Amino acid sequence: MPPSATQPTIERLAGDAVLDVLDTVARLRISVFRAYPYLYDGDLEYERDYLKTYAESKGAVVILARAPSGDVIGASTAAPLSDHQPQLAKAFAENGIDPNEVFYCAESVLLPEWRGYGIGHAFFDEREAAAREQGYSIVSFCGVVRPADHPMKPDDYKPLDGFWTKRGYRVLKGIEAPMSWRDVGDTQETKKPMQFWMRRLDRDDDGVWSAR
Template sequence: MSAVEIRPVSGIAVEPWLDELADLRIQVFRDYPYLYDGSPAYERDYLDRYARSEQSLFVLALEYNRLIGAATALPLLDADPEFQVPFAEHGPDAGRVFYFGESVLLPAYRGEGVGHRFFDLRELYARDFGFDYTAFCAVVRDDDHPQRPRDYRSLEPFWRKRGYHPEPALTTRFPWRDLGDEQQTEKTMQFWLRDVTLVEDA
């Protein structure tokens, strides 16, 4: 862990890292539960939305200047429309929500506290900019999914320990192609929410 540097950057300042971040997303999200068969071109388009947001945040984890992990966030109103619709229908107001795009980290560096740093910095940033809520969404897979590894450990206990809870009314559908499939299929994405106004600085 001593060689890992955590570096927050915002907006277009992340441009030098976008190709590495696109590759990292593809690599990490190939694993269950996402099973994502991604492409560099799509990833760059997706990440460009974050880079264009004036209040976006990229928390980079670097080892000797090599990207080994990253977490992203931006105002929900700057995110893809699919992620805004559930909030427009069920609340809270999307303008009060700072949305966490992803946390990706190479397996060799997990369990060393990097994930907590990803959340710490994004939540701090959200409060500093006056947002009331932080939120992210996670894919919903059946427990008996044929590609679920025997040793799979859900991140739900980690998220709950961080103060997040799933909001049953806040779900969306998002398409991608699973590994081994020929076509895209829509997946259910469940939103998890935290009221950061209730958090006191340590």
């Protein structure tokens, strides 16, 4: 449970307002993503440059969660897919999905002590609201796929598949766009398989989606 019974606050930033929290969000991302399943050995300079794209992209948003003290305890990002990493847009286009119709929910990070407090739902609510306001009917995100027997997998690890499914997202088969980063303990970057999930905001879908 969180360290306080007071509800944290959620705010949505866009444009130049994102620049004011670059370092705070960068450090939070490096800290949270270091844990399994991402095992991301992050770099502050890279994170700053990456997050600047959300200030520069028209339609991009950064959602912050703040503790009652005002400290940032979580952050979530989203942007039009056509403004994000080009390999993602290419993968969708090659599989019959127009990238210009997709709003991409990039990443969410939240300090462990604040999980289970509804903040994850708030992050999706805000990003989906931003998508609707801009006329998008498709929202997508991806998550890293690790082997079931990965040596750094904690015994109590629980994937978020059930949470995403309850939010209306479905696995999208047939689209591959690996991402690369350096794992904790490694000396160089390696490619990671990423599983894409999608949701149509204008209707409910069941089962697994297939490209084309």
